[in-house]
Amino acid sequence: MSQLQEHLMSAESTGNEPDISPAVEAVSSRPVFSLKNLEVHYGAFRAVGDVSLDIREKEITAFIGPSGCGKSTVLRCLNRMNDVIPSARVGGEVLYHGVNLYGEGISPTEVRRRIGMVFQKPNPFPKSIYDNVAFGPRVNGVKSKAKLDDIVEKALRGAALWDEVNTRLKASGLGLSGGQQQRLCIARAIAVEPEVILMDEPCSALDPIATARVEDLMLEMKSRYTIVIVTHNMQQAARVSDRTAFFTTEVNPESDRRTGRLVEFDATQKMFSMPSDERTEAYVTGRFG
Amino acid sequence: MTTEQHIDELPNLSGSSQRADKAFRWVSIGAGLIVLVILGLITYTMASRTGPVFRHMGFRFFTERRWAPPKEIYGALALMWGTLFTAIIALFIAVPISIGIALFVTQVAPAWLRKPMVYVMDLLAVIPSVVFGMWGVLVLARHIKGLYKWLHTTFDSWPILGSIFGKPQTRSFLTAGIILSIMVIPIITSLAREVFETTPQSEKEAALALGATRWEMIRGAVFPHSKGGLVGAVMLGLGRAMGETIAVALTIGSALGQLTFNVLAPGNSMPSLITAEWGEADALKKSALIAVAVTLFVITIIINVIATSVVQRSIKRSRGAV
Numbered sequence: 001m002s003q004l005q006e007h008l009m010s011a012e013s014t015g016n017e018p019d020i021s022p023a024v025e026a027v028s029s030r031p032v033f034s035l036k037n038l039e040v041h042y043g044a045f046r047a048v049g050d051v052s053l054d055i056r057e058k059e060i061t062a063f064i065g066p067s068g069c070g071k072s073t074v075l076r077c078l079n080r081m082n083d084v085i086p087s088a089r090v091g092g093e094v095l096y097h098g099v100n101l102y103g104e105g106i107s108p109t110e111v112r113r114r115i116g117m118v119f120q121k122p123n124p125f126p127k128s129i130y131d132n133v134a135f136g137p138r139v140n141g142v143k144s145k146a147k148l149d150d151i152v153e154k155a156l157r158g159a160a161l162w163d164e165v166n167t168r169l170k171a172s173g174l175g176l177s178g179g180q181q182q183r184l185c186i187a188r189a190i191a192v193e194p195e196v197i198l199m200d201e202p203c204s205a206l207d208p209i210a211t212a213r214v215e216d217l218m219l220e221m222k223s224r225y226t227i228v229i230v231t232h233n234m235q236q237a238a239r240v241s242d243r244t245a246f247f248t249t250e251v252n253p254e255s256d257r258r259t260g261r262l263v264e265f266d267a268t269q270k271m272f273s274m275p276s277d278e279r280t281e282a283y284v285t286g287r288f289g
Numbered sequence: 290m291t292t293e294q295h296i297d298e299l300p301n302l303s304g305s306s307q308r309a310d311k312a313f314r315w316v317s318i319g320a321g322l323i324v325l326v327i328l329g330l331i332t333y334t335m336a337s338r339t340g341p342v343f344r345h346m347g348f349r350f351f352t353e354r355r356w357a358p359p360k361e362i363y364g365a366l367a368l369m370w371g372t373l374f375t376a377i378i379a380l381f382i383a384v385p386i387s388i389g390i391a392l393f394v395t396q397v398a399p400a401w402l403r404k405p406m407v408y409v410m411d412l413l414a415v416i417p418s419v420v421f422g423m424w425g426v427l428v429l430a431r432h433i434k435g436l437y438k439w440l441h442t443t444f445d446s447w448p449i450l451g452s453i454f455g456k457p458q459t460r461s462f463l464t465a466g467i468i469l470s471i472m473v474i475p476i477i478t479s480l481a482r483e484v485f486e487t488t489p490q491s492e493k494e495a496a497l498a499l500g501a502t503r504w505e506m507i508r509g510a511v512f513p514h515s516k517g518g519l520v521g522a523v524m525l526g527l528g529r530a531m532g533e534t535i536a537v538a539l540t541i542g543s544a545l546g547q548l549t550f551n552v553l554a555p556g557n558s559m560p561s562l563i564t565a566e567w568g569e570a571d572a573l574k575k576s577a578l579i580a581v582a583v584t585l586f587v588i589t590i591i592i593n594v595i596a597t598s599v600v601q602r603s604i605k606r607s608r609g610a611v
Contacts, residue, residue, distance in 0.1 A: 109500045109502050125492060139499060
């Protein structure tokens with residue numbers, strides 16, 4: 001906990017303002033994650049391999065690519081969510097502020113308290129709105145009612161949901177609309193004050209208006225959190241992200257199996273205007289995938 | 290392209306499978322009705338034969354503790370108590386164990402262990418109840434004597450536990466309760482397992498992603514999701530425990546008129562009394578035994594209705610309707 005606070009405090013004191021324009025030259029912020037030759041196997045099947053990239057502080061990093069390219073798999077390595085899948089094996093290194101998340105003695109629950117996650121389908125618990133948001137803090141040992149009230153309000157405000165739900169905090173979270181449910185999930189994730197928020201196709205189940213609200217929210221949250229988003233929607237990546245990683249699948253001619261691979265990783269503006277790899281260009285212009 | 294041109298070639302949309310569909314409908318309606326008819330007939334024929342005992346005893350049938358055929362006193366109170374008491378003891382033992390097993394199988398056990406465990410549990414469910422009863426008399430009752438004595442002497446002077454663990458007898462409410470618990474564990478376990486398995490992976494991951502440990506995930510995601518189903522599972526176990534006849538008849542000790550909280554005392558339950566006394570019954574006693582059966586039936590129905598409403602309400606609440 002103290003380490004996290006240190007991180008948060010040192011980040012605030014550097015005082016670097018969040019860039020609204022795509023941060024082409026903003027190499028100034030330091031990496032939160034450094035992936036080094038990351039590879040993931042499911043059983044004998046190599047799902048993704050040779051991924052090396054840096055994710056920088058208080059930026060939005062987007063992972064794009066066709067289905068099966070391993071972008072969600074890589075995302076789930078960032079908070080050890082692949083541990084949930086029994087056959088998954090992770091190789092290489094995922095350095096979080098220099099600490100290998102897959103190193104010895106690392107507790108996945110501790111990792112996940114610092115690195116929150118929002119999923120593809122809004123998945124509130126079948127509990128009240130209040131209890132949904134309070135779940136994380138309670139797990140972390142917050143017991144005082146006043147403190148919880150405070151955290152819940154702050155988190156709901158942070159997720160731009162407070163004004164819509166403050167009169168019915170005791171109502172079930174499942175009674176909300178899809179877009180509200182997803183913002184509730186974001187509130188739930190930020191209630192534990194993580195440093196990073198991972199979003200796995202957070203808008204794919206939402207209509208365009210709800211999507212726009214979540215995107216606005218992401219841009220707003222950028223000043224406080226490092227965000228990594230997996231998306232199928234290239235316009236979304238172009239609209240919200242500072243950097244974009246493009247993944248694709250490679251077919252092994254011998255086994256006919258597909259393995260995900262990182263093709264290119266650069267500032268979003270460059271990725272969508274003049275990518276260096278022709279596969280990226282084919283994908284972002286819609287000629288492939 | 291006017292519409293008149295097409296008027297005599299209107300597409301035939303009436304379909305050809307209508308007759309089969311109709312037949313299917315009537316067969317299924319018939320099947321549904323048969324259930325209701327059977328239920329109604331059983332209730333009617335049984336209830337109509339309870340006339341003699343109710344003319345003789347009146348409402349006192351439900352409030353009278355004694356069951357004394359020689360004196361023509363027929364009271365079901367102690368029997369109702371015996372049935373409920375053993376069933377509650379059984380659930381008290383079986384529910385935590387069943388939920389534990391179900392949680393282990395669905396959330397903790399490695400994949401290779403799941404199938405064999407489920408198989409063994411299901412096997413336990415098909416053992417005939419008379420086998421459980423005999424085992425209870427021949428093995429359990431004999432070996433548990435020491436434990437009963439120890440319970441009695443240890444807690445004798447305690448305020449509440451002293452009366453719960455009173456004078457011990459090897460065939461008792463507790464012995465029957467233990468046997469019943471072994472019999473209902475497979476039922477509750479397999480239902481609880483199915484209920485737990487319906488927890489969406491996404492909700493479990495949501496809890497884990499917030500830094501929950503496995504137990505916190507179970508409490509936060511699995512239990513809230515399973516509340517209604519668990520109540521249903523427990524109620525089914527209760528119904529099974531209350532209706533069990535032969536295993537209870539062999540282990541409960543067949544003592545009449547016992548209205549006590551002492552789990553170590555012998556007693557009797559409604560179904561076990563019926564099997565024991567039916568053979569040598571005269572007309573009035575037969576009528577009394579039938580009345581006992583009808584009472585059991587009504588109690589089971591009431592419990593089921595309550596359980597269903599509890600389940601429905603908790604499902605509605607979790608869906609956000611309340």
